[in-house]
Amino acid sequence: MTAINSVISRPSAAQMKVQAEIHGQADRPLLVVDALSKLYAPGKGFSEVSFALYSGEVLGIVGESGSGKSTLLQALSGRLKPDAGSVLYRGYAQGDQGDQMNDLYGMPESERRRLLRTEWGVVHQHPMDGLRPRVSAGGNIGERLMAKGLSHYGNIREQALRWLSDVEIDQGRVDDLPTTFSGGMQQRLQIARNLVTHPQLIFMDEPTGGLDVSVQARLLDLLRRLVNELNLSVIIVTHDLAVARLLADRLMVMKQSRVVESGLTDQVLDDPQHPYTQLLVSSVLQN
């Protein structure tokens, strides 16, 4: 595979992990969520969710539709104010020298928006929700760089081109509008748009949801490689247990707004403890 050579030439995930361990960062969580709740109605939304996410970790949130997993993702990513609880994020708040834990909903709205444009990324299920339809593919990728303060057109275009090939889109399509792309290409473009600023944390909501199976496999493989090579932390919502198994280190299983089980991905899927998880796992057709 030569498609993401430019990604490979950066420090490998393993090297970065070793770096992080040396500097003691590996032992400090990137995100700490405590008793987070948002209920629209009893059983609608999410309730009392707590966990810690570490650098380079992929957390999968699985459960049936309506279990509250997408709502939870919105709150975790600063797009929906919770009723109770807190989300602490380790990062560089504007004006700070070192890194520290910042309260996501204690910071000003503008700071949350800055986070989402730079250190964080959100990959929506429907790619056009995360892309600008009237801006070229290259412009869609460049926008986040400009939000980070880059202004040199040549540099931005160069990075956009590189990211297009990293996500396996023909560089010749750089000036085309995303509306002329297939669903799979749009999804890959959305991923490139998010990753160009080298975010620490990416939120994904059913990223393979609307795609054909063959397109899904390609996207999954791409995601898996990027997560590994960039040492990304990811929180991914999916109802597809195969996707969860392939990408996630850990799982949280949600049912009716509550986390009913959590643990190592293969342990939760191979030795589920909660009645609902057992039902979920046993309902998947074996092949």
Next chain:
Amino acid sequence: METMLRASEVSKRFVLHNQGGVELPVLKQASFSVNQGECLVLNGRSGSGKSTLLRALYGNYLVDSGRIEVKTQGYWLDIASATPRAILQLRRNTIGWVSQFLRVIPRVSALDVVMQPLLDVGGDAKHAKHKAQQLLERLNVPSHLWALAPATFSGGEQQRVNIARGFILDYPVLLLDEPTASLDSTNASAVVELIDQAKQRGAAVVGIFHDSQVREQVADRLYDLSTQDTTVQG
């Protein structure tokens, strides 16, 4: 030799909530220890819990009670109570797992599948590639297959790719779930050779082997799960 792995009074039952809450007791107070350079073979009839026990040693199955302690970088870690992060770390640098089933990832070549564990601990790509090629050669995986994704390989070829992956790192502890099942005698003896080498460099090995010939070749001790009161036989 130094003890690397010790299980103390490990018990486990499966509760099938969606089948009337049936309870299946599988492990009862299983206790044993394994030293460096030693191979302990789990023995017992089908359904006696060999596989469950082996999976518990890898953190793939939870246990109800007891401790499963592994020596990792000079410390003892109890897998039965460890966090997912600690278990993932343990799997990267201490415990290797070889089963007969390869979980195929679309579009990833056989060579990359084998190299990955070495890359994950920061290994040099060139060295990893060289070692992967050596292992695939020893296990008689034809070189024209190395650059292909194993999805289209035969069962035996996939199995041997998986074995190569399990031996690419010199894990201090190796768990083997019937690695030679359905291999011909040439390939089975290649695997036996790899196991012997692992023992010689000081690995503690726990395995399940249905093939009695292979079992006799690699086993230093048997741990019998057939009987109700599980006892170690010397």
